[in-house]
Amino acid sequence: QQQVKQSPQSLIVQKGGISIINCAYENTAFDYFPWYQQFPGKGPALLIAIRPDVSEKKEGRFTISFNKSAKQFSLHIMDSQPGDSATYFCAASRRGATNKLIFGTGTLLAVQP
Amino acid sequence: EAGVTQFPSHSVIEKGQTVTLRCDPISGHDNLYWYRRVMGKEIKFLLHFVKESKQDESGMPNNRFLAERTGGTYSTLKVQPAELEDSGVYFCASSQERVTGELFFGEGSRLTVL
Structure with a gap:
């Protein structure tokens, strides 16, 4: 079964939106x-990451929100x-096997000008 | 500094044929990983090398897949004989440490089995 569930599958946002x-x-x-x-045409590149000892991490316009009790996390752009x-x-990933990543299915984001 | 390079970028083969994918990690990275993405699905872990040793090959689908990393430098992933369900994008990634969390991915090798 899928261990990490990701949604939505695709997303269209207007420029300047969240x-x-x-x-x-x-x-x-x-x-x-x-x-x-x-x-x-490129490979995946690390954008931002969080560990469960904090509930939020921000880097520029990108923020991860983490809810440990709900077992959910989200990316806000x-x-x-x-x-x-x-x-x-x-x-x-699990402690001690940090680079053995279990991925979600991906979200295709289109930002319209 | 060169990133992770993979060859070929795209391979189209008939069912039953053999294909070998190659990955050159970032120089100095002892840890090398293979992942695969079947169309529309998640990227799945296949295996992990530390230098020339297989650390974890729990994600390898079956014995038609053989990965090697002779000398601890580049790695090859051979599929023999290929089946239709093997189609997908095969990503190689490398890292300097096992637990830093940052993997550097190559651009992938797209395999199409007809």
Whole structure:
């Protein structure tokens, strides 16, 4: 079964708007939650990551919100730009196996000018 | 500094044929990973090398898949014989440490089995 569930599958946002992508997990042994960004023809690249000891992490226009009790985490992209158009993957991994990532199915984001 | 490079970028083969994918990690990265994305689905872990040793191959689908990393540098992933369900994008990634959390991915090798 899918260990990390991601939604929505696709998202269209107007330039300047807020993009929100959600992920949920079941395994309480997960302790690392990264988001990867993938442009067409390129490989995924680490965008931002969080560990469960904090509820929020912000880097520029990108923010991860983490809800440990609900086993959910989300990516917020503020002031979305056409250059943010890409596929976004959430992921999770266990302590001691941080790079053995379990990915969500991806969200294709299109930011319209 | 060169990133992770993969070859070929796209391969189209007939069912039953053999294909070998190659990955050159970032120089100095002891940890090398193979992942696969079947169309529309999640990216799935296949295996992990530390230098030339297989650390974890729990994600390998079956014995038609063989991964090697001779000398601890580049790695190959051979599929023999290929089946239709093997179609997808095969990603290689590398990292300097096992637990830093940042994987550097290549652009992927798209495999199409007809």
